[in-house]
Amino acid sequence: MTNRVLIGDLDPLVARGLIATLIEEHFDVLDASTTDHLDDLADAVVRHHPDAVIVRMVPEPEATVRALRARLPGLRVVECDDDRPLLRVHPIGGVPYTLEPVIASTLRRALSTPAPAPDGRPADVR
Numbered sequence: 001m002t003n004r005v006l007i008g009d010l011d012p013l014v015a016r017g018l019i020a021t022l023i024e025e026h027f028d029v030l031d032a033s034t035t036d037h038l039d040d041l042a043d044a045v046v047r048h049h050p051d052a053v054i055v056r057m058v059p060e061p062e063a064t065v066r067a068l069r070a071r072l073p074g075l076r077v078v079e080c081d082d083d084r085p086l087l088r089v090h091p092i093g094g095v096p097y098t099l100e101p102v103i104a105s106t107l108r109r110a111l112s113t114p115a116p117a118p119d120g121r122p123a124d125v126r
Contacts, residue, residue: 005111006030006050008041018054018080018107025104027111038064042071052111057088057097064116065090078110 005027006014022029032044045068053068057079061064065077069092085101089110099106107118109111 004028004030004048004050004052006048006053008044008055009028009031009033009035010052010054010056010080011105014080014082018102021104021107025108042067045071045075050075052078054078054080055082057086061088061090061096076111 005022007018007022007029010033012033015031019029019033025064030044030048030050032041032048035041035044041053041055049072051074053075055064055068055077058064061077061079064079068077069075074092074106076092077090079090080086080102081088085103087099087106087110088096089099091098100108113114
């Protein structure tokens with residue numbers, strides 16, 4: 001279960017909205033929204049040991065996901081679009097999928113660990 005969520009470099013208004021919603025949903029929110037570089041965010045991941053991190057959506061997220069998971073292998077990575085109410089979830093060992101709009105129920109879903117499929121692999125939830 002995801003309890004500790006680190007908010008990465010996001011638009012300040014988006015970050016405030018996410019933080020408020022996550023607190024209402026009883027998540028332990030860690031704020032790293034002022035980090036400017038991936039290295040700073042990776043350092044925050046090491047310092048705080050979150051269960052998940054929410055970062056700004058980028059065109060090619062694989063490098064971000066790899067860099068963060070290199071520091072904390074079990075980290076759940078969720079991207080949030082600054083312009084549209086959209087989340088992109090990067091499950092460990094699974095295929096990325098999107099969720100919209102960004103509301104409490106989709107945040108809970110994005111931050112939850114999917115149940116394993118019958119063959120033992122993580123389920124591909126879309």
